Amino acid sequence: MKHIWLVTVLLVSFFGNAQTLSTYEKPPVFSECDSLAVNQLKSCFNFTLNSFIYDNFKTPEIVSEEDYNGDIQVLFEVDKEGGFKVIYVDAIYDELKEESRRVFDALPQIKPATYNGKATFVQYSLNIAIPLVKPVEEIIKDEDELSNTVNLKNRDSLNATLSDEFDNINKSLKPYEGLEYSSQLNIPFTHSYYSRFDDEMNAIGTNSHTAAKPFIQADVAKYYDIKAEKESLAKETDSWFGRKLYNEHLVQVQGKDYWFTVDPIVDLQLGGETEGDDGTWNNTRGVYIQAGLGKRLNLSTSVYESQGRFADYFNTYAESLKAFGPDPAVIPGRGIAKRFKENSYDYPVAEAYLSYTPADFLNIQFGHGKNFIGDGYRSLFQSDVASPYPFLKLNTSFWKIKYTSTWMWLKDVRPEVVVDDAFLTKYMANHYLSWNVSKRLNIGLFESVMWADTNGRGFDVNYLNPIIFFRAIEFQTGQGAGNAILGLSAKYKWNNKVNLYGQFILDEFSLSDVTGGNKSWKNKFGFQLGAKYFNAFKVDNLLLQAEYNQVRPYTYSHNTQILNYGHFNQPMAHLWGANFRELVLIGRYNYKRWFADTKLIIGQRGFDFNIEEDSFSYGGDIYRDYNDRNSDTGITIGQGNKTNSFMWEHQMGYLLNPETNLKVFANIIYRDFNPEAITSSTADSNTLWFSLGIRTDLFNWYNDF
Template sequence: MKFLFTFLILLFFNLISAQSDMERFPVFDGCKEKASDQLEDCFYARLYVQLKDSYRHPVKKDSIKNQSVTIRFEVDREGKFVLIRTDALKASVKEGMIKAFENLPQVEAPTFNGAPTYMQFILNIPIPMKDFGSFQVYSSSNKDLKKQNRKEEEEDSLAFAKANEEYSTILTDQYDRNQLRSDAIIPLSYQRYHRYEAAMNRVGNNAHTAVKPYTFNYVDQYFDLEAERESLLKERETWLGRKWSNEHFFEVAGKDYWFVVDPGVDLQVGRDSRDEVTTYNNTRLVHVSGGIGSQITFGTSIQESQGRFPGYFEREVRLRAPDGGNPGIVPGRGIAEDGGENIFDYPVATGYINYKPSKYFDLQLGHGQHFIGDGYRSLVLSDNSQPFPYFKLNAKFWKLDYTVLYTSLRDVRSEVTADDSFRTKFMTHHYLSWNATKRLNIGLFESVLWQDDNQRGFDFNYLNPMIFYQSIELQTGSRGGNALLGFTAKYKFTDFITAYGQLTLDEFSGASVVRGAGSYQNKSAYQVGVKWQNAFKLPNLMVQLEYNRVRPYTYSHNTVVLNYANSNQALAHPWGANFYETILIGRYTKDRWYGIAKAIYGERGYDILLHGDTAFYGGNIYGSEDDRISDNGNETVQGNISNFFFGHLEAGYVINPASRLKVFGQVIYRSQNPRFNNDVVRGESTVWLNFGLRTDIMNWSFDR
């Protein structure tokens, strides 16, 4: 028995020895004299030296330290090195290692049982490579791994991911101005958009410029966004310098995703000469934009603000106070809380997610603002109202651009509040833009509002994106909805001169217009304007002249909830109705500097509200048509007539073109002189001097 036990032990060790002799690592020239049990160490040592001699470490201002490269490769039956996969955090490191690997010499092939075979390896290489360094070996094999991979592909892939420490190899530093080539939204800004429109309005372009906001991808077809960004870059050596002057604060990108984050501010301080008020605004915000794959983009902004405004604007805020005790609504921003000492505390939040199923369609769900038109004002839909929830469908093909907008709005006035909650109403809007020729664009629009009464909710009659709403409104009852129709047009005289216009018809009665009796049913508005780019042959100077005229009772309704407004803010022109105005604007841009000069003159018709005269003269779109002064004899600008003048000069400097942080100074002069002073309007002249540092992601409209 002892003899048998000894024999088995000797046999076992002989088998192990034989097995070891059957397996041999690839052999470099310098390893041929080594014993069999030393070939493995010699192979790794020679391989490290060969790669170190060929590898060229990237030299950058932000040097790459304490990183690694994971490589998976095989040595085939001919002794050639075949690279399978390379992973590294930095693309430059990865590319350098691939080039180094291509310089490896041919070696003696690995063998198994005396026959040439394949051998596969997974190694981790510390970067930068140092003298007398070494690998971290994850695995090696002497089997025909090609055959094994075919049988065990899933197990091998999972094992490799685990061995390669998947988390540490996720790429996050590949951002290369991805935003400028994406379908992300460009925040609405007059000063920012005027340069884009100069390029988009050239004769022969198939661009549609009325529906805003634009996306980066759309603008980039006509205006080179990357070239503009490149021209504005400043030489900065430090990380802080680059983030302050050139880049987004936080930039992340990998193979199939990207996003940027910018903290921001809107800090203003000024002085109102008339009311002797020191004004200020203190906004802290964060703005996020990103994309996942090629079809999904998203964005959001969150703002928390406190402000004290000049006297005329403060009264505007308080006149719009909602039910429930809050002191007012900041136009374009939202409901404000009382911060004490005439200070308003108001938050703003916007956001969207956009899905592009094909190159022709965009589907967007969000909470934000919209603008339709080519003018400074819009008589169709503007960003005068605070952000609201919406779903938007857009299709661009051939010479057409078709937009459908489904929205949810609120009426927050005390007289219409039900069960201590704001009244909900809905709006659906269609806009079709057609480039009829290389110079002429024609647009058609229709919108309908209806209230959420009798548990009506979102009426499915208005979901159809192709329907004519006037007929549906009649079927659901004329007091059950408020429909608007209209036209827009744009004509390019040259590459630099463009004329535009709008016509809005609200409960329009053709017979009343023909009779010419001044019927209250003639509820209409029109706009005409012209833009001159590179005016007076000065590059980047734009001069704009615009005229707007809105008849009394336009945008109002006999069912007062159905006025064309949201949260006590007009959805079209901020003056409501019963007015005319002339606007002259000049905008100039030079590198990062800009200047604005604006003058507005007009006449507005208010309600008298004195001496027992409580009649509705048609200027306040929240009034009821049942209280109108007469069926006929109505004229544009009637009632408590007031002339209006607004002058605005501004100069500024864009600190960071990526985040749109800018510093500015402005002086505003405003004068109004009504026939009668009342709680709504009074004669006054104001000079407001204001300075600020702000992230330009929303328009401020103080000309009201």
């Protein structure tokens, strides 16, 4: 960790000094400015451009009729040939956007900017005030001074012009062009961030496949321009510190056949809760690196060093996940935690992957991280609630099909399965076929199998076949050799504002028992039904979501306990395991850099009593042997220690840096947890938890246990 920080500091020092110099020799030049001195070219460019807009812009009738006062924000580029290209336009009326594009299309070709004597491109953002104000010419002698009559900000993407001693290095560098947004890298998966482009990805006619996550940047770029969105949010600042804090990666470098970015990771929180007296806090520091080699190979790595203490209910759950050994807890979604001081935790985490695209229809990823399959907040197939794990994933796209195959190396960390003080390795393989049946309807087929090193077979090559049915392989390899699960998903685009989605998971099914109406334990299945309402009630960027999840007892469990659907004592699907029903209501809103998320979760669960008089498994704990069940028939959701729960979580904040997803936020949670019987493993809880913090938001935190 110390070596990583040393490299980062050296890079920051090197490029920080370099960026204090001019990013180009001359700005673009209109013919009207040819005779001026170099230090007057910028102000002349500003004045000429604004004069052209003033003379040619025709205010649409709808704007005139409503006596509109406001701005049009235009992000544009002057390319190496001196041509103008509009990248992004933001305005309240579509007519204003269309007129802005028309005016920029009418601009003449000019002399391009130069860098080291060679033509280069530059990018700018421009605010056009409505009603229009005639520009006033003002000659600027200082190149860095901007006219107060022209609101034009240079967004040149060139990162550094190095001093003479680095001339050889400088010749190999290029302006950083944001190649990450067209790369084969994953977009870090958080529900709040993905909601920003969920609307565009799910519009009728897009034929995008949205269940298998995280998404690849190049796939999303077909439907939504993330690069343009982030550039449109850029703050006006001329200082190096301001650019790095608000607009750019800390280090961003591009050469002929490579590029890379380096950013710090932070998650600093302070808070308090009503059930504990020691306060809550978190202190995460780390480094996040993204890189590309050529056009088809990309890599990413993130390393975290963290200490923290959370709300009492969170700490209790983390300690209930304790692995074999002296360490007291497993932090949900992160990993094993050592004791820090008297009542806190130290939990380091590292995630990384390689992404290679040998052909346009195939992407291969190998790394250590998480995956998610589904269109909802929860997934009954595969979720990201467990700790990171090694994986190999193939994404194949052709015709109306996207086919995802994933192989994973998981761990059972319970003391009873440890061999020679080492955690038990088990394996999991998934197939997910997504088929766009029409412009509105998508159907997905899912299968998964879990197996262990039975009879020394290790990673069974039978399951490497990416197109075979796991049920057939499971049958051929012997009874009890694996645990296979089947699933069906669907998504229907009701219109461009409302999407319906759902999942059905099948672990085991007995038709005779279902028709017999005796509520057999063998009927192990669950389902999800949900809806998303985009730009709800005609409010831009307001997403409303409702989702219902239900899973019967004993689903995901097995009579060979190591074959349960879990990893590091956490479920690989729904956070609650099985034997539950749940209603989730979510609202998300963002305006420029501001955001707010609200979530309500109402649920009913059935827990085991875990007492001498009643030690039966009631089907909620997927790590229990289903042969320990309380009955063969009369099995219902919520059986056992029936518990009703209610949770409200609200977060609001400000996006400091769109490039790194660095945000400041305030978060409040109210949780009411009421079991029918108070036992050593299930306690009554009523919590109010409030936190303030700053976070590089790269993964989902789930607090709704």
